Amino acid sequence: MANYPNPSRRGFLTRTALLGGALAAPAALTACSKTDDGGAATPDGKGGVLAKLKDQGFVRVAYANEAPYGYLEGSDLKGEAPTLHREIFTALGIDELRPTLSEWDGLIPGLQAGKYDVISAGMAITPERCAKALFSEPEFISPTAMMVKKGNPDNLTDLASAKTAGITIGVMAGAVEADYAEGAGIDSGKIKTLQKPQDGADAVKSGRVQAFLLTGISLRWLAKTNPDTQVTDPFLPELDGVKQYSPGGAVFRQGSEDLRDAFNTELKKITGDRQRFTSLLGQYGFAETEVPPAELTTATLCKG
Template sequence: MKKLLIAAGCILAMMAGMAQAQDRPLRIAFDVPYEPFEYKTPDGELTGFEVELARAMCEEMGRECEFVIQAWDGIIPGLLARKYDLIMSSMSITEDRAKRVLFSEPYYITPGAWFGKMKTKVDVTDMSAMEGKVVGVQRGTTMDNYVTENMSDVVDIKRYTTADDMVLDLESDRLDLTFVDYPVGEEYFLSEDNYKVVGEPVKLGKGVAVAMRKRDTELAEKINAALKTLKNDGTYDTIMDKYFDYNIKM
């Protein structure tokens, strides 16, 4: 009898635990600032395209959500270490990443673009003109991979942890060019007078998706369904139009 009671107690506790796991808020990680996707307003509130999309997605799924701030460098290890459940921080789908995480359907794509000072006159597609140029990228981004794979013999690549440091080095002429996500460059460079886009933007990769742990296949289905609804019922477009004057929908 005593054993039975203990067993029953254990089962009850487990069920309570499972119920709790269901109700536990989804924790979503962002690397801020990455304007206009995720950043903090002057009064400290988290906002941006992906933050609002995440809120709409959680509402659609009927789940409560918590937002976690995490630097880009450690964002996948943090996910694997269960510090949060989802990454919605402009993470492009790549083969290397897909080995470690599970991606949802992509929810946006932006091109990478070259940014430089107004005086910059170089044809970025001409490898002999690019010879010896010093190029700044953010470490581990799709842009980093693109430059590393295609141009590492030609240009001198400098890798930065944050965009702020990269802007300072372009400002002081340590860099000739930077290769960043178009919206990021728009925010950092085009808002000032002395920078411009150099050459044509390059469409890279398979788009940006929600990343989660490999085992969470059930969650992935729910997220894909929610994203699909948002894309079709106009919610996505409303949020996009608020932050962009061009189309990034995918």
């Protein structure tokens, strides 16, 4: 079996930076979406967590208000995770998602405290997080891509081509993409640090950098508001010879194994059908390149 890393690329970023200014949930909506801590779904000897959720007719989900992973638009909960999870829970006989807004750092503590049943935020699967909660199998992977000027004048395809072209690459401050660039042999003098995604797009358009490195998911979302740019096909960078997949998944409270297992059964039907996956999530920038390979498992990722 391949040796899969556990990159928490999205842990290196402040998650709101992916929006270039996160969508803010209206105060009234935020208040309405929160539930009290009582009544947390726990195994009760009468069918477990899944049975309880089916009986009550809804599942409480947490989101961090960050596009394209999970966010409110008006009163609608949108994004990769809520869209995918709504499809799965409907198949499991639970028709309603009741959202709770959380700061990113509070997602797992809130889950442990029983404030919600599932984290629907596209959270990266890492050993540290696996020690605190249960992860689904990977919902997606996050291959890297480059934003370039329209027409791709330097004919860039990956980091090797960027090194050959001798171009300057932009990366976000504190993000792992700088390690990817250096690992590909690009001189540190050719790597420019930027503070947020829109800074990267602006640097590409002005010519201060010839490429901006980030996940294809985030760059395709960013390109919607930067029409003078384009995004290369995604690729998998390597560190020390290991491909960097950056997988994410749903998160459940420990003791919810029955819910997690049922969720995984329905998830596999979607990730095993590329057309269905892209039909559901294409609107958020997820393409076939984000479909997790069948051999990539959470058990392996959690071991580190």
